[in-house]
Amino acid sequence: MPETLLNIQKLVFAYKNAGQTLAEVDFAVNTGEFVALVGRNGSGKTTLTRLAMALIKPASGTIYFQGKNTATMTPADMACGIGYVFQNPDRQIFRDTVAKEVAYGPQQLGFAPEAVNETVAWALSMTGLTELAGSFPRLLSRGQKQKVAIASAIAMQPKMLILDEPTSGQDPWDAQNLMELLTNLNQQGITIILVTHDMEIIAKYATRVAVLDRGHKVFDGTPSELFAGSHDIAAWGLLPPTAVALGQQLAGVNAQNETELVQQIMSIIKGRTGDYA
């Protein structure tokens, strides 16, 4: 039975001079899940993750992490369990080499110098940045900077990683690389919460999707359920992935991703070829 890692109950939040951003949201994440958090701009996705990280405090409601109420915790307390990767890597990199940047977290947690070096080496190797250990982070590409941010987060050995639109502004190759890295980390036991607008990524990598719309959680299930056609996802500001949209136009095809689409089309073609044989 998987452990509930993050448990958010009846969470309410409102920014000053703005309407309610989150309205009684319930959201739980179990160990090992790869959850995508989606919704149109301003739906409350980033706010929800910032609340989980204790960067801001809710108006009401409770957040439990590993069964502990986080009401009195600071982001520094949360950092032992959750690694947070901001949308813009430039805003979180502040040291002059990649290795020093990655070492910052373990140093703050009071790791011994040898343990810091070992952890940094491991985090750099996991993210494929070993060669760039001595580089000046600001001169790296956006994809590499995002990897530095992820290496910095996993160096703190968190149980969960929250990433706020990590693939935005990246070319398809970098984005795919990054998603493969996250899948690898997930397979090694790190729970992932991914804030994204990219439906292709959700269809391909996420095991669960939660949709926020105007501060309310309107859907929580698998990507297949979301794209099955029984929900008006356009009303939530979402578009189906290309494979799903194409499948919906073809009789007898109900694919949730590219692989399924190809398999189902091939199966139909083989069936028809068989009819003529």
Add this chain to the structure above:
Amino acid sequence: MPKLAPLTKLILTAAVSVWALLIPTLTGQMALAAGQLLLLAFYRPTGKHWQAVSGLALFAALLAAIQYVFGSGLEFSLMSGLKMFVMSLVFVFMLATTRLQDLTAALVSQCRIPYEYAFMFTSALRFVPDFLEESQAVREAQACRGYVFRGNPLKRLMDYVAIVEPLVLRAVSRSETMAMSLELRGFGRKGRRQFTADVALSSPDYVAMIFMLVLTIGLAIV
């Protein structure tokens, strides 16, 4: 409260500094501070502006305390603190009640300052909230990596130094982008420039200027 033109507020800023230097008594300085706070209150500033005023008051108190600790008399220390407070408070009033584009227009069309210099001045002011936002972002990133904002002042100062470098680099990068964006939209082009801001003086401005002139002459004579 009548709306004053940016030029009047610029003159007020200079006048208040002169008055702060001319007023010899503690009571006079306090009256000047109270007058400015009253004037600011009439314009209904936001909580952020009152926060800035509180910060200035704290800094003034600190300045007075340092002077007193290092051997100056109590009255002299309080005078120094108050002078600093009234001279900087008037800037809060001007910035809280004037749009930056109006200020640029007044500097160029009424004070005859070259547009590039006036723009440089107002852009520098515009960067202050951006700088604070960037600083907050770096602090959040540090907090997410286990940094606790506690400890002795020296430790905090050393930790703050760590964020100065990225802030400066970002400021340079942002100013480069801004410079390119400005040039792409005709900044630096020769010829007549059109301002949409209405910065013309009206009767309340003339009344305010006469009052400032009379008070300055009065204080100089007394």
